[in-house]
Amino acid sequence: MAIPIAYNLRNLIVRKTTTVMTALGIGLTVAVLVADLALVEGLRTAFKATGHPLQILVLRKGSNAELNSSVTREALQILKSKPGLAVNEAGEAMASPEILGVINLPSVDSPNGMNLTVRALSQAGVAMRNVKIQSGGRWFQSGQREVVVGKSVAKRYPNARPGARIRFGRGEWEVVGVFDAGESAVNSEIWGELNQVGSDFNRQDTVSSVLIRAADAGAFQALFNSLNDDRQLGVNALREREYYEQQTSAGAPLQFFGLLVAVIMAIGSSFAAMNTMYAAVSRRAKEIGTLRVLGFSRGSILFSFLIESLLLAFIGGVFGCLLALPINGVTTGIGSFATFSEIAFDFRVSPSTMIAGIVFALVVGAIGGLFPASNAARKEILTALREI
Amino acid sequence: MKVISYLPLITKNSFRNRRRSALTIGSMMVSLCLLVLLMAMYKVLFYGAEQTPAQAVRLVMRHKVALGQPMPLSHEGKIRQVSGVKAVSVQQWFGGTYRDARDTRNFFARFGVRPADIFIIFPEYEIPEQQKQAFLHERTGCIASKALADKFGWRPGERVTLVGDFLPITLELTLVGIFNEPNKFEALYFNWDYMRESLVASGSRNPLQDSVSQFLVQAESTDDVPRVSKAIDDLFANSPYPTKTETEQAFVLSFVSFLGNLKLFLLAIGGAVTFTILLVSANTLSMSVRERIREVGVLKTLGFTPGTIFGILLGEGMMIALIGGALGCALAWVLCAALRNATIPMQQLRVINTPPLIVLISLLIALLIGLISAMVPAIGAARRPILDSLRHTG
Numbered sequence: 001m002a003i004p005i006a007y008n009l010r011n012l013i014v015r016k017t018t019t020v021m022t023a024l025g026i027g028l029t030v031a032v033l034v035a036d037l038a039l040v041e042g043l044r045t046a047f048k049a050t051g052h053p054l055q056i057l058v059l060r061k062g063s064n065a066e067l068n069s070s071v072t073r074e075a076l077q078i079l080k081s082k083p084g085l086a087v088n089e090a091g092e093a094m095a096s097p098e099i100l101g102v103i104n105l106p107s108v109d110s111p112n113g114m115n116l117t118v119r120a121l122s123q124a125g126v127a128m129r130n131v132k133i134q135s136g137g138r139w140f141q142s143g144q145r146e147v148v149v150g151k152s153v154a155k156r157y158p159n160a161r162p163g164a165r166i167r168f169g170r171g172e173w174e175v176v177g178v179f180d181a182g183e184s185a186v187n188s189e190i191w192g193e194l195n196q197v198g199s200d201f202n203r204q205d206t207v208s209s210v211l212i213r214a215a216d217a218g219a220f221q222a223l224f225n226s227l228n229d230d231r232q233l234g235v236n237a238l239r240e241r242e243y244y245e246q247q248t249s250a251g252a253p254l255q256f257f258g259l260l261v262a263v264i265m266a267i268g269s270s271f272a273a274m275n276t277m278y279a280a281v282s283r284r285a286k287e288i289g290t291l292r293v294l295g296f297s298r299g300s301i302l303f304s305f306l307i308e309s310l311l312l313a314f315i316g317g318v319f320g321c322l323l324a325l326p327i328n329g330v331t332t333g334i335g336s337f338a339t340f341s342e343i344a345f346d347f348r349v350s351p352s353t354m355i356a357g358i359v360f361a362l363v364v365g366a367i368g369g370l371f372p373a374s375n376a377a378r379k380e381i382l383t384a385l386r387e388i
Numbered sequence: 389m390k391v392i393s394y395l396p397l398i399t400k401n402s403f404r405n406r407r408r409s410a411l412t413i414g415s416m417m418v419s420l421c422l423l424v425l426l427m428a429m430y431k432v433l434f435y436g437a438e439q440t441p442a443q444a445v446r447l448v449m450r451h452k453v454a455l456g457q458p459m460p461l462s463h464e465g466k467i468r469q470v471s472g473v474k475a476v477s478v479q480q481w482f483g484g485t486y487r488d489a490r491d492t493r494n495f496f497a498r499f500g501v502r503p504a505d506i507f508i509i510f511p512e513y514e515i516p517e518q519q520k521q522a523f524l525h526e527r528t529g530c531i532a533s534k535a536l537a538d539k540f541g542w543r544p545g546e547r548v549t550l551v552g553d554f555l556p557i558t559l560e561l562t563l564v565g566i567f568n569e570p571n572k573f574e575a576l577y578f579n580w581d582y583m584r585e586s587l588v589a590s591g592s593r594n595p596l597q598d599s600v601s602q603f604l605v606q607a608e609s610t611d612d613v614p615r616v617s618k619a620i621d622d623l624f625a626n627s628p629y630p631t632k633t634e635t636e637q638a639f640v641l642s643f644v645s646f647l648g649n650l651k652l653f654l655l656a657i658g659g660a661v662t663f664t665i666l667l668v669s670a671n672t673l674s675m676s677v678r679e680r681i682r683e684v685g686v687l688k689t690l691g692f693t694p695g696t697i698f699g700i701l702l703g704e705g706m707m708i709a710l711i712g713g714a715l716g717c718a719l720a721w722v723l724c725a726a727l728r729n730a731t732i733p734m735q736q737l738r739v740i741n742t743p744p745l746i747v748l749i750s751l752l753i754a755l756l757i758g759l760i761s762a763m764v765p766a767i768g769a770a771r772r773p774i775l776d777s778l779r780h781t782g
Contacts, residue, residue, distance in 0.1 A: 021671040028660045028667075039648075060553065068483040068553035103453045104632075109652075110645040168453045170628055201457075249492065254648050261657050264422045265664065271415035272668040275408055279675045335646025337495065342646075 002300050003291065008308035011280065012315075022269075022276040023316035026361050029265040030320025034357040035327055036258025038347040043251040043334065046345040049183035051240035054086065054220055055128065058210040058227060061234040065338045066100045067117075070206040075233055079210055082226065084219035088127065096125030097207040099198045102340050103168045103190070107156045109333060115341040116153065116160075117189045118168065120197035128211060129181060137162055137177025142193050148177040150187035152344035156333060160190065169200025185244060188333070188344045211240065250336035250343065266364050269316075273368025277309050281376040282387075288376050289384030302377035309369020310362055317361025321354045394696070398703040405676065409708060412672040416712025416757075417719060419665040420750055424720035426658045427746045429737065433644045434651065436637045437571055437739040442512045445474075447605040447617055448639040452630040458599035459629045467605060470619045472612035477505035479602040480580055482559070484550040496536055497573070498550060500580035503529075509604050512570060519544065519565030523577075529564035530578040535738065537566045539574065548576070555596065557586040572728075572738040605633065644736065662753065669712075670761030673705050677765035684769045685777025694770035701769060705762025706755055713754025717747045 012019045058079060063069035071079075076097050085093040099120040104113040126139065133139055133148065140146040149160050165172040173192065181187050198204065214220035227237035281288070288301060296304075328349040333342040403409050449467070451457040467476045480500035487494045503524045507513060515523075515531065522544075523529045530548060537543075546563040561578050569575075580600075587596060607616045617633040624631045634642075644650065677684075684697055692700075724740050769777075 018671055018675065021667045025664045025667045025671075028664045032657055032660060062485055062551045063553040064485070065553075070554060070556070101457070105453075109649045112642060112645070114645055167630075251648075252492075254650070254653070257650075258653075261422060261426075261661075264418055264425075265661060268415045268418040268422070268664065268668065271411045271418070272671065275411045275415070275668075275672055275675070278407060278411070332649050334648040335643075337492075337646070 003296055003304040005307060005311070008304060008311055011284070011308060012312060015280070018276055018279070019312060019315070022272055023312055023319055025269045025272045026313050026316025026364055027319030027323055029262060029269045029364065030317050030357045030361045031323040032258065032265060033262035033360050034321055034324035034349060034353055035347070036255060036262060037353040037356055038324065038327060038349045039258065039332070040248070040251050040255050041350055041353055042345045042348040043343070044245075044248045045348055046183055046185045046187075046343060047244040047248050048241075050181075050185040050244040052128070052130075052213065053241060054214045054217065055240040056212050056214065056220070056224055056227065057238045057240045057243050058212060059208075059236045059238065061236050063236060064238075066098070066209045067102065067338075067340055069208050069236075070203075071097070071208070071210055071235065072206050075235065076207065076210055078233055079212060079227075079235075082212075082223060084214050084223040084226075086213040086215045088124065092124065094124070094128060094213040096121055096128050096211045097194065098125055098209050098211060099194065099201055099203050100208040100339075101168070101197070101201045103166070105157050105159050105166065107333065107342070108158065109156070114157075114333065115335065116157070117339050117341040118147075118197065118201075119186075119189050119191050120194045120201070121191060122194045125194070125211060126191070128213060129186060130184070131179045131181040131186070134178045134180055137179075139179075140176060140191070140193050140196075142196065144193075145171065145173050145196065146176045147173045147190050147192040147197075148179050149175055149190050151178055151180050152187040152331065152333075153190060154178045155331065156344055166190070169197065171200075183346075185247070185343050185345075188342060247336050247338045247343070250334050250338070254334065262360070266360065270364045270368040273309060273313060273365055274371060276312070277305065277369050277372035278375070280308065281305060281372045284376075285379065285384045285387035288379055289381050289387075292379075292381045292384070298377040302373045305373035305376045306366070306369045309373065310365045313361045313365020313368070314358065316365075317358035320361065321349075321357050324357070325349055394700050394703070398700055398707055401700070402704050402707050405679075408672060408676065412669060412708055413712040413715065415668045416665055416709060416754065417715040419661055419668070420713045420716030420754055421719040421723065422661050422716075423658060423665075423753065424717055424742055424746055424750045425723060425740075426654055426661070427749065428720070428724060428740050428742055430651075430654050430658075431743070431746065432740050433647075433654075433736055434641065436641055439637055440512050440570055441610075442510065443636055444610045445607040445613060446509065446636045447607060447613065447620075447633050448479075448636050449603040449605055449620060449631050449633040450601065450639075452621075452632040457629075458596055458601050459603070459631065461598045461600055463603060463624065463629070463631070466623060467603060467620055470616060470623065472608050472616045472619075473605055474608045475505070475508055475606040477502055477509050477604045478580060478600040479604050480583065480596065481601040482550065482552065482578075482583065483554055484552045484559070486548065486550055493539070496539075497575045499575065499577050500583040501577045502580055503577075505604075506577055509606050510569075514568040515565050519567075522564035523579075526562065526564055527579055527582045528559075528561055530561040530576055531565040531567055532563055532577075533569050533573055533575045534566055535569075535572040536574040536576060537563070542566070550578075555583075555587065557583070557590050559583065559586065570739075574735065640736075662757070665754075666757050666761060669705065669709060669757055670764070673701075673708075673762050674765040676704075677701060677769050681769065681772065681777050681780040684772070685774050685780070688774045688777065698766045698770040701766035702759060702762045705766070706758035709754045709758025709761075710751065713751045716754070717742065717750055720750075 059069035080093045080095045101118045102115045104115050107114040153160050162175050164175050214223045327347045330347045333344045336343050482498045523531050542563050548561040550559040607613045620633045721742050727737050727740050
C-alpha cells in the first residue's frame with residue numbers, strides 16, 4: 001500500500017522555509033541549464049530558418065565557406081546553362097553570383113567592434129530569398145554607393161542604422177533601408193549591389209559563391225549531383241539548408257560552457273537536497289515508526305520519501321523555468337567562424353527546453369532523495385519510535 | 389577575542405552531525421569551485437594571460453574595417469619611420485584547408501612570415517638552433533607551436549599540405565621545427581616568399597600582389613606602445629587603407645567577443661551561483677540551530693551570555709563555509725590544470741589558472757556567506773528566553 005502523496009505535500013508545506021530555500025537552489029541550477037539550452041535552440045532556429053529547400057550554394061572545390069571561396073565568371077556562365085534550373089518571371093535562370101566581405105563595426109555588446117558580413121548581390125539574388133524591405137526604407141540602387149542592412153544589424157549596430165554612412169572598401173556607403181528576413185540568419189548581414197561592392201572588394205573577375213535554385217525536387221538531386229561530379233567545373237555544391245544548419249556549431253563553446261556550469265551546480269544542489277531530505281527523515285523518525293506500525297512496508301516508506309524529494313525538485317524545476325522565461329526573445333549575438341562574423345539570434349525558451357529543465361531537476365531530486373529515503377526505510381520500528 | 393577560546397566548542401559543534409556537515413561542505417565546495425572557475429575564466433578571457441615582456445611591446449596592425457582585406461606592402465616603410473618602432477614584419481593569413489575542413493579540429497592559425505623576422509618579433513619562441521636554421525633555409529619548411537604539434541602528434545619531417553581557398557594554391561610544406569610558446573596557441577608558420585612564388589607560378593590573378601593582411605610591429609619599450617599605435621593609425625587614417633594597430637593581447641582578446649556576450653553570462657551565472665550557496669548554507673545552518681534550541685537553553689543556564697552564543701554560532705557558520713571554500717579552491721585548482729590540458733572548444737582557456745587574488749576573493753566570499761547565513765538563526769537563538777528554549781521539543 002502506498003502512502004498518499006498529500007502526506008508529502010503537507011510535509012513540504014509545513015517546513016516551508018526549508019522547502020523554498022532548497023527549491024530555489026535547484027531552481028537556479030535549472031535556470032542556468034534552461035538558459036543554455038534556449039541559446040542553442042535560438043541559434044538553431046535562426047539557421048534552420050535560413051535557406052530554401054530547392055536552393056544550392058555553389059562554392060569553389062575545396063572550400064566549405066562562402067568567405068574563402070571564389071568562383072570564376074566562366075564557371076558562372078556554365079552554371080547558368082545547367083539543365084534543371086528554375087526560371088524567374090523575366091525568363092532568366094535563377095542563379096545569383098555573390099561576393100562576401102567582412103567589416104568591423106561597434107555593436108551594442110562589443111563597443112570595440114564586431115565583425116559583420118557584407119554581401120554583394122543583384123536584385124535577382126534578393127528575389128531568391130524571402131525578404132522584404134521595412135517601411136520607410138528602400139532597396140539599394142545600382143550605380144549608387146548604397147547598402148541595406150538586416151533588421152538585427154539595425155538593432156545592434158548604432159553605426160549602421162538607416163541614414164548612417166558606413167566606411168569600407170574605397171569610401172562611404174549610405175544605409176538606405178532595413179530588410180526583414182523573418183528569423184533567418186541573413187538578418188545579420190549588410191547587403192549591397194553586386195558590381196558596386198564587388199569592385200570595392202577588388203573582385204571583378206571572381207565571385208565568392210553562386211546561389212542557384214532548381215526547378216523542382218526531382219531536378220534538384222540531378223542538378224546537385226551533376227555539379228559535384230563535374231570535375232572541370234571544380235565546384236563544391238552544398239544544399240543551402242544544410243550549409244546553414246551546420247553553422248549552428250558556432251554555439252558549441254557557449255553550449256559546452258553552460259552545460260559544464262549547470263552540471264557543477266547540479267552536484268551542489270543535489271547535496272543540498274540530500275541535506276534537506278536527511279533532516280526531514282531525522283525529524284520524522286517517530287512518524288516513520290508510526291507508519292510502519294500502521295502496516296506500511298519499508299518499500300512504501302522508501303517510495304514516499306523519494307516522491308517527496310522529487311516533488312521538492314519539481315517545484316525547483318518549475319521555479320527555474322519561470323526564472324529563465326524572461327530571457328525568451330532576448331537578442332544576443334555569437335561569432336561564427338564559418339562566416340567570421342556575428343550572427344544575431346533570439347533566445348528561445350521552448351516547451352522542450354523547459355521539459356529538459358524539469359527532467360534535470362528531477363534527476364537532482366532523485367539523487368538527493370535516494371540515500372535519505374533508503375535510510376528512512378531501513379529504520380527499525382522500535383528505535384524509530386523511541387527517537388525524539 | 390573571547391570567542392577564540394571557544395574554538396574547540398565551535399569545531400565540535402560543526403561536526404556533531406557529520407553527514408550534514410559533510411554534505412554542506414561538499415555543496416559549498418562545488419559551488420565555490422565553480423565561482424573560482426568563473427572568475428579565472430573572466431580573467432583569462434577579458435584580461436588575458438600574464439604578458440611576457442616581448443608580448444607587451446608587440447603590436448598587430450590590420451585593416452581598420454574589413455577583416456582580412458590586405459594592406460599595401462608600401463605601408464611597411466612608412467611604419468619604420470615612426471619613432472619608437474624597433475622592428476616591422478609581415479604576417480599573411482592563409483585560410484585554406486588541412487585534411488578535412490568539416491572537422492573543426494583541423495582548424496588552426498596558419499601564417500606566411502619572413503622566417504628570419506619571426507624570431508626577432510617573437511623572441512619568446514624557444515626552438516632548437518638546428519630547427520631554426522632549417523626553417524631559415526628550407527623554402528617549403530614550416531614550424532608549428534608545441535600545442536599544435538602535440539594535437540596532431542607531429543614530429544619534424546611531417547608533411548603538411550594546405551589547400552588554399554581564397555588563394556588558388558596548394559602549399560606542400562614540411563615540418564622542420566616545433567617551438568615552445570607560453571600561451572599554448574595553435575599556430576603554424578611557413579615561408580611567405582614560398583607562398584608568393586606559388587601564387588605567381590599558379591598564373592592566376594594574384595589577389596595579394598604587393599599586399600599583406602597584417603603587419604607585426606615591435607615597439608622600443610612598453611612606454612612607446614600607446615604612442616606608436618596611435619601614430620601608425622593616424623598615418624593611414626585618410627588613406628584608402630585605414631588601419632587599426634593594437635597590442636597582440638588586445639588583438640587576441642578581440643576574438644573573445646566571437647564567443648558571444650560572455651561577460652554578461654559569466655556575471656549572471658556568478659550571481660546565480662553565489663546566491664545558491666547562500667541559500668544552501670543558510671538552510672543548513674538554520675536546520676542545525678533549530679535542532680539545538682534546547683541545548684542553547686542549557687548553555688544559557690550555565691552562564692553563557694547571548695553574545696557568546698551568538699559568536700559561537702557565527703563561528704560555526706564561518707568554519708563550515710571556510711572549509712568548503714578552501715576545498716572548493718583546491719578543486720578549482722585541479723580542474724584548471726585539467727582544463728589546460730583538455731581539448732575543449734575554447735582555446736583561450738588553455739592558459740587558465742587560479743591566481744592568489746581570485747583564491748583570496750573566493751575565501752572572503754565564503755566567509756561572508758557563512759557569516760550572513762548564520763546571522764538569522766544565531767540572532768534567534770541568542771534572543772530566545774531560557775525557559776522557552778528548555779521547553780522546546782523538536
